[in-house]
Amino acid sequence: MNVAVKVDMSDPRAERTHVPVMVAEVCALLAARSPRTIVDATVGTGGHAEALLNATGARLIALDRDPAALAVARERLARFGPRVSLHHADFAAIDAVLDRTGDPRVDAILADLGMSSLALDDPSRGFSFRCDGPLDMRMNPEQALTAADLVNGESEAELARILYEYGEERASRRIARAIVNARERSRISTTGELRQIAERALGGRRGRVHPATRTFQALRIAVNRELDSLATLLERAPMRLAAGGRMAVLAYHSLEDRAVKNRMRELVKSGQFILPVRKAIRPSSAEIAQNPRARSARLRCVERTAS
Secondary structure (H helix, E strand, O other): OOOOOOOOOOOOHHHHOOOOOOHHHHHHHHOOOOOOEEEEOOOOOOHHHHHHHHHOOOEEEEEEOOHHHHHHHHHHOHHHHHHEEEEEOOHHHHHHHHHHHOOOOEEEEEEEOOOOHHHHOOHHHOOOOOOOOEOOOOOOOOOOOOHHHHHHHOOHHHHHHHHHHHHOOOOHHHHHHHHHHHHHHOOOOEHHHHHHHHHHHHOOOOOOOOOOHHHHHHHHHHHHOHHHHHHHHHHHHHHHEEEEEEEEEEEOOHHHHHHHHHHHHHHHHOOOEEOOOOOOEOOOHHHHHHOHHHOOOEEEEEEEOOO
C-alpha cells in the first residue's frame, strides 16, 4: 500500500454530490499495476472515477443504474474525453457491458456498494427516514417496484423475513405486524409514516441507532435486489480480470462484506487469485471525522494471477 498516487479531489462539485470513501487507498490498490482499462461498476457521481483517471492513463468503463448520478458523472468526467464511456446499467450486467465495449479482459474493477449522497439526501427518492418523502427507494427510477408496493402488498410473514434477513432486525415480526395493522387503516405512502410505525413498534429511540434504520435498509435492499446483483457481480467480474488485474470492493454493512469476503476466499482457493491485502482496510480516524458516512466502510481487494 505504498504506491504514490496523485489524487485530485478539488472539484467543488464534490461538495454538492457525494464524498467518495478511501480514495487514496482505492487508487493505491488499483493504480499499482498501471492499468490500461478500469471498470467502475458503481460510478455514482464520479468521485473515485475522477481520482483513478487522474492517477493513471487508463480508459474507464463506468456503470450505474441511477440516471441522475450518471448525469453528474458525465459532467464531472467530461474533461477526460474519449477515455471515459458511461453505461446506464446494473453492475450485474458487467458481462454484457464489457461484451458491448469489446473488452474481454480488464485490468482493474472497482465496486463501491455504498449509497450515493445525491440519492440519499433527496427526499423525493424516499431512501431516508430523516426527511419526509414518497416511499420509493428505487435506485433505478425506471424500475416498477417501489418500497410502498412491498410495504402495502407483501404478507406479514414475508415482511418479517425481509426485515430479518436484509436488515438483521431482531424485532422483525413486531415491526411487520405493526406495518400490517397500519396499512389496514390506510395505505402507507411516505417515509415519515413508515418511520413512525417503526418507532412505535420499538418503543421510541434507544441508543445511537434510530429504530427505523434497519427497516429502511432491509426494504431498500429488497426493492433493488441488491444482494442478488452483488452475488452476480462477485461471480462474474473477477473472471473478466486479466492476469495481474485487481478488483476492489467497498462494503458498508455486514451482509455485503460477508459476501465479498467469502467470495474472495473462494477465488484464492481456486489457485488463480491472491489477496494483495489480507484483511479489510478501514478508513482512518481523520477521514471519519471529515466524512462520518465512511465509518462503517470496509475495503477488500483480490488479484488475478492466472487467466
